[in-house]
Amino acid sequence: SRPAPSQVVPPFRALTPPLASFAPPFRPLAPPLTRVSSPLPHSRPSHGTASLELADASQDGTSAEGGGRERRRLRTPVSTVRTSASLSSHPGAGPVWNLGRLNHVAVAVPDLEKARAFYKNVLGAEVGEPVPLPEHGVSVVFVNLGNTKMELLHPLGSDSPIAGFLKKNKAGGMHHVCIEVDNINVAVMDLKEKKIRILSEEAKIGAHGKPVIFLHPSDCGGVLVELEQA
Numbered sequence: 001s002r003p004a005p006s007q008v009v010p011p012f013r014a015l016t017p018p019l020a021s022f023a024p025p026f027r028p029l030a031p032p033l034t035r036v037s038s039p040l041p042h043s044r045p046s047h048g049t050a051s052l053e054l055a056d057a058s059q060d061g062t063s064a065e066g067g068g069r070e071r072r073r074l075r076t077p078v079s080t081v082r083t084s085a086s087l088s089s090h091p092g093a094g095p096v097w098n099l100g101r102l103n104h105v106a107v108a109v110p111d112l113e114k115a116r117a118f119y120k121n122v123l124g125a126e127v128g129e130p131v132p133l134p135e136h137g138v139s140v141v142f143v144n145l146g147n148t149k150m151e152l153l154h155p156l157g158s159d160s161p162i163a164g165f166l167k168k169n170k171a172g173g174m175h176h177v178c179i180e181v182d183n184i185n186v187a188v189m190d191l192k193e194k195k196i197r198i199l200s201e202e203a204k205i206g207a208h209g210k211p212v213i214f215l216h217p218s219d220c221g222g223v224l225v226e227l228e229q230a
């Protein structure tokens, strides 16, 4: 007796590999949903701005790592899924940068030791030692939360940028959020073009030894935003 047709059909096997096999070899800092700038054209030399800005980024010694990552990323297969037709419909196409993880939430505190003791003894958190950062006009204590950190901030020196904040908020309060970016130089150029005020002439080395910039709270929905090179 012949088997029923359903029995002779071999088990279904997809002809095309799962989409994930086309994924680029690097691990992006965040899902592509957070893309904040138009994609680069597939053929970079024809796009003067992109080439120039990437060259700038790679020349900046403070973020050599970030510049390298950007160049690697541009060579990934991701760009092959964008047709030149779709790209040419983006007249403002420019270099790409991506937001990454929340690095920390910073809280300005009037008494650093008291705040440190609260997180350590009352909440049972893992807290670091106070670290003076004269370049930033603050002393900081990091509280490790596993998936992110809190940064306790206390003014240091006579012209601390958080002095005004603590004057208005005597008990202290949430001061800023710090989000990682994969290329801070490209982010700076892009945000300047978008008329977002950056609160320093150039990136400074932040609490983790990496370049950081701050964005004016009035341009960010009332939240002071720090971007840190991942």
Ligand SMILES: C[C@@H](C(=O)O)C(=O)SCCNC(=O)CCNC(=O)[C@H](O)C(C)(C)COP(=O)(O)OP(=O)(O)OC[C@H]1O[C@@H](n2cnc3c(N)ncnc32)[C@H](O)[C@@H]1OP(=O)(O)O
Binding pocket: 106, 133, 136, 138, 140, 151, 153, 161, 162, 164, 165, 174, 175, 176, 178, 199, 205, 206, 207, 208, 212, 214, 216, 217, 218, 222, 223, 224, 226
């Ligand atoms: C070590 C490093 C790291 O983590 O790596 C750090 O954290 S350093 C952390 C400390 N460094 C920084 O914060 C650097 C960037 N910050 C700054 O440049 C400054 O703090 C400003 C954000 C420009 C604020 O300066 P200042 O208080 O003197 O100005 P201001 O009183 O005129 O404020 C201008 C407007 O911004 C608002 N404003 C001020 N500070 C704010 C804050 N933290 N969050 C949200 N809004 C804020 C004010 O209410 C005001 O709004 P209205 O106009 O509506 O009244």
